Amino acid sequence: MFKKKTYCKSIKRFIARIKGRFRNNLVKDFVSVEKYFKDKSGMEIGGPSPAFKAKGYIPVYKIMNMLDDVNFSNYTIWTNEAKKNKGCIVEEKIGKMYIADATNLASIKDNVYDFILSSNNIEHIANPMKAIEQWILKLKQGGVLVIVAPRKEVTFDHKREIVKFEHLLEDYNSNIDEHDLTHLKEILELHDLSMNPQTETFEKFKERCLKNYENRCLHHHVFDSKVLEEMCKYFSLLPILTEKKQNDHIIIAKKL
Numbered sequence: 001m002f003k004k005k006t007y008c009k010s011i012k013r014f015i016a017r018i019k020g021r022f023r024n025n026l027v028k029d030f031v032s033v034e035k036y037f038k039d040k041s042g043m044e045i046g047g048p049s050p051a052f053k054a055k056g057y058i059p060v061y062k063i064m065n066m067l068d069d070v071n072f073s074n075y076t077i078w079t080n081e082a083k084k085n086k087g088c089i090v091e092e093k094i095g096k097m098y099i100a101d102a103t104n105l106a107s108i109k110d111n112v113y114d115f116i117l118s119s120n121n122i123e124h125i126a127n128p129m130k131a132i133e134q135w136i137l138k139l140k141q142g143g144v145l146v147i148v149a150p151r152k153e154v155t156f157d158h159k160r161e162i163v164k165f166e167h168l169l170e171d172y173n174s175n176i177d178e179h180d181l182t183h184l185k186e187i188l189e190l191h192d193l194s195m196n197p198q199t200e201t202f203e204k205f206k207e208r209c210l211k212n213y214e215n216r217c218l219h220h221h222v223f224d225s226k227v228l229e230e231m232c233k234y235f236s237l238l239p240i241l242t243e244k245k246q247n248d249h250i251i252i253a254k255k256l
Helices: 004-020 030-036 128-138 165-173 184-190 202-210 225-234
Strands: 041-045 066-071 088-090 093-095 097-099 113-119 139-150 237-244 248-255
Touching: 030 139, 030 237, 030 248, 041 128, 066 088, 066 093, 113 128, 128 139, 128 165, 128 225, 139 225, 165 225, 184 202, 225 237, 225 248
Parallel strands: 041 066, 041 113, 066 097, 113 139
Antiparallel strands: 088 093, 139 248, 237 248
């Protein structure tokens, strides 16, 4: 177990990072992309997220018409209980709640959404290329995909390397699924446990990692703006906004 002093410091760093994450962080050119969200209908993967609230990077919730949501389970550590029968309620706007994997959205109609949002969850997906392929199917022509991914420098992933696009493409072509633990060895060796105060011991952390299919806590890959762009361009999406914030990489890409 951590020494008490070290553990307290890690807790303080964690709280400070969360509080400061979206402070004064509106994307610089939001006016130019606002039209893609104003009075439009969308879907979020794993939301709701602070990134899209009134003081977030892209304040979509306050200007949108409606939002559906997708969660991999009725219960997650981020959302507690996702109640399918009560739908998705964001800013008093009611949408549908789908319980489905981000890489398998067959239960949702294609070409129905003006925008799709994903904040700080693409790193939790074993096959992110397959996920993006699924998300694009649900977008209308001219709709936009928004991806927010954490910068490794400010997370417990800071010792890890940015994933290569070629590796993601190999996983995609091999149809890797969410049972995959290929990166577990790397994660266990390089994860900075002092920046993950929710887990007090290495043993508990390893135990949680081994149950990743149940909890989806693993960061399978580490991203930057370049690889996010490469992923979008592979599927013929046009990047219309790419920005690096203190804590996150942001990309908005349009379905042509």
